[in-house]
Amino acid sequence: MKTASPPGPKGLPLLGSLLDLRKDKLGFLTSLAKTYGDFVHFRVGPRNAYLVSRPDCVHEVLVEQPKRTPKEWIHQRIVAPFFGNGVVTSNGAVHDRQRRLAQPAFQPRRLDNYCRIFVEQALEGIREWRSGGEYEIDTEMLRITIQNVSLTLFSADATDIVPRAASAMTDILGLLGREYDIAFPIPMWVPSEYNRRKQAAIREINEIVMKFVEDWRRTGQDKGDLLSMLMLAHGERGDVTHDDLRDNMIAMFSAGHETTAFTLVWAWILLARHPEVEAALWEELDRVLGGRPPTADDYPRLAYTTMIIKETLRIYPTGWLLFPRETTEDLVLGGYPIPKGSMLYVSPYVIHRDPTYFPDPERFDPERFRSGAEKQLPRGAYIPFGLGPRVCMGQHFALMEAVLTLATVAQRYRVSILAKQPLVPSGSLALRPPRGVHVRVDARYPTAAAAA
Ligand code: HEM
Numbered sequence: 213m214k215t216a217s218p219p220g221p222k223g224l225p226l227l228g229s230l231l232d233l234r235k236d237k238l239g240f241l242t243s244l245a246k247t248y249g250d251f252v253h254f255r256v257g258p259r260n261a262y263l264v265s266r267p268d269c270v271h272e273v274l275v276e277q278p279k280r281t282p283k284e285w286i287h288q289r290i291v292a293p294f295f296g297n298g299v300v301t302s303n304g305a306v307h308d309r310q311r312r313l314a315q316p317a318f319q320p321r322r323l324d325n326y327c328r329i330f331v332e333q334a335l336e337g338i339r340e341w342r343s344g345g346e347y348e349i350d351t352e353m354l355r356i357t358i359q360n361v362s363l364t365l366f367s368a369d370a371t372d373i374v375p376r377a378a379s380a381m382t383d384i385l386g387l388l389g390r391e392y393d394i395a396f397p398i399p400m401w402v403p404s405e406y407n408r409r410k411q412a413a414i415r416e417i418n419e420i421v422m423k424f425v426e427d428w429r430r431t432g433q434d435k436g437d438l439l440s441m442l443m444l445a446h447g448e449r450g451d452v453t454h455d456d457l458r459d460n461m462i463a464m465f466s467a468g469h470e471t472t473a474f475t476l477v478w479a480w481i482l483l484a485r486h487p488e489v490e491a492a493l494w495e496e497l498d499r500v501l502g503g504r505p506p507t508a509d510d511y512p513r514l515a516y517t518t519m520i521i522k523e524t525l526r527i528y529p530t531g532w533l534l535f536p537r538e539t540t541e542d543l544v545l546g547g548y549p550i551p552k553g554s555m556l557y558v559s560p561y562v563i564h565r566d567p568t569y570f571p572d573p574e575r576f577d578p579e580r581f582r583s584g585a586e587k588q589l590p591r592g593a594y595i596p597f598g599l600g601p602r603v604c605m606g607q608h609f610a611l612m613e614a615v616l617t618l619a620t621v622a623q624r625y626r627v628s629i630l631a632k633q634p635l636v637p638s639g640s641l642a643l644r645p646p647r648g649v650h651v652r653v654d655a656r657y658p659t660a661a662a663a664a
Pocket residue numbers: 299300301311361463464467468469471472475529530531532533534535536595596597598599601602603604605606607609610611614
C-alpha cells in the first residue's frame with residue numbers, strides 16, 4: 213500500500229478547492245485529470261475528495277464496494293426536497309426496495325412495446341415541421357422525451373402540460389444544481405426568493421404527477437405500466453406508501469427526459485459538424501427502412517445509428533458526473549489509503565477522454581463502437597449510464613428511445629445548426645447544451661413532410 217495521497221492541488225487554507233469547484237465544476241474536474249492524472253486528491257472545505265478515473269478503481273467503487281461507498285449525504289440532503297427518498301436518492305435497504313418496485317417497468321418485453329410509442333411520438337413531434345423551417349432543437353427534443361416518459365411509464369398524455377413541465381423541471385434542476393455544485397444545502401425554511409422559486413417548481417411537478425395518479429384512479433385499470441404497478445401495490449397490498457409513489461414517479465419523470473433529450477441535441481450538433489457521419493447514417497436508414505418508420509424489429513439492425521448515439525454519449529455523457537459517493541470506513545483504493553468520510557467523484561465525461569482507451573478523444577468517431585467494440589474495453593472505461601447496483605434503470609429504454617428518435621427524424625429531415633452561441637456544454641446536474649439551439653430543418657425527400 214502507498215502511504216502518500218494521490219497527487220492533486222493544494223487549494224486554499226480551510227476552503228481547499230471549493231471556489232474552483234463552485235466557479236466551473238466541469239472545467240475544474242477536467243483540468244484536474246489533465247494535470248494530475250486518473251486518481252486525484254483535493255479538498256472541498258475541510259473534507260478530503262478524490263476524482264477517481266482509473267477504470268479498475270471506478271469498478272471497485274461502483275461494483276465491488278458500493279456498500280462502503282454509498283451516495284454522499286450532503287448532496288442527498290440538497291436534492292431530497294424534490295426527489296424525496298426514492299430510487300435516485302435512497303441508500304441501502306430502502307434503495308434496494310425502491311429499485312425492486314420499479315424494475316418490472318423496464319423488463320425487455322415491455323421495452324418492445326415502448327418502441328412503438330417512441331416512433332409515434334417522434335413522428336408526432338415533427339408533424340408540424342416544415343421544410344426550411346427554423347426551430348429550437350432542445351425544445352423540440354424535450355417535448356418528445358417528456359411525452360415518451362409520460363406515455364410509457366404512466367400511460368398519460370402530456371401534450372397539454374409539456375411547456376409547464378419543461379419549465380418547472382428546468383427551474384428545479386437549475387436551482388438544485390446551484391446548491392449541488394457548491395455542496396451546500398440551503399434549508400427550505402429560509403424565507404428567500406430562491407426558496408420561493410424552488411418551492412413553486414416542486415409544487416408544480418408534484419401537481420403534474422399527482423394528476424397522473426388521479427387520472428389512473430378514475431378507471432383503476434391495470435395498464436401494465438409503472439404507474440399501474442405502483443398503484444396496485446399501493447391500494448391492494450399497501451406495501452407502496454404515498455411517499456413511495458410520489459418519489460418514484462418524480463424520479464422517473466426527472467431522470468427520464470432531460471438526459472435523453474440533451475443526448476439527442478448533442479447528436480444533432482455532432483452530425484451537423486460531421487457530414488461524412490451524417491451521410492453514413494442516411495445510407496443505413498435508407499437501406500434498413502426504405503422510407504417506412506422504424507419498428508422494434510428494426511432496432512438491432514440500426515447498428516450505425518446506435519454507434520452514433522454511443523459515441524455521442526462518450527463525448528457528451530449527459531450524466532456527466534455521478535452522484536458523489538462517500539466512504540463509510542477507511543478504504544484502500546488503487547493502493548492509496550482513503551480515509552472514512554471522504555468524497556469520491558466519478559465523472560464519465562472525464563473518464564471518456566482517456567486517450568489510452570479512446571485515442572484522440574475529442575474526435576467524434578462512431579467507428580469506435582463498431583461491432584460492440586466497447587465490450588473489449590476494461591470495465592469502468594465507458595460508463596455513460598454508471599455501473600453496478602446503481603446503474604441507470606432506464607439505460608436500455610434511453611438507448612432505444614434515442615436511436616429510434618434519431619432514426620425517425622433523420623430519415624425525414626436534415627438538421628442544420630444556425631445557433632450563433634458557442635455550442636459548449638455546461639455541467640451541473642446534467643451536461644446541458646446551451647438553451648435555445650436554433651436549427652433549420654430541410655426535408656430529405658420531396659415526400660418527407662407528407663410522410664411525417
Ligand atoms: C441518455 C439518457 C440517460 C443517461 C445518460 C442516464 C444516465 C444515468 C446515470 C449515469 C446514472 C447513475 C447515477 C449514479 O450512479 O450516480 C443514472 C441513474 C438513474 N437513471 Fe438514468 N440516464 C438516462 C436516461 C434515463 C431514463 C430514460 C430513465 C427512466 C425512464 C432513467 C432513470 C434512472 C434512474 C431511476 C436512476 C437511479 C438508479 C439508482 O440509483 O438505482 N435514466 N442514469
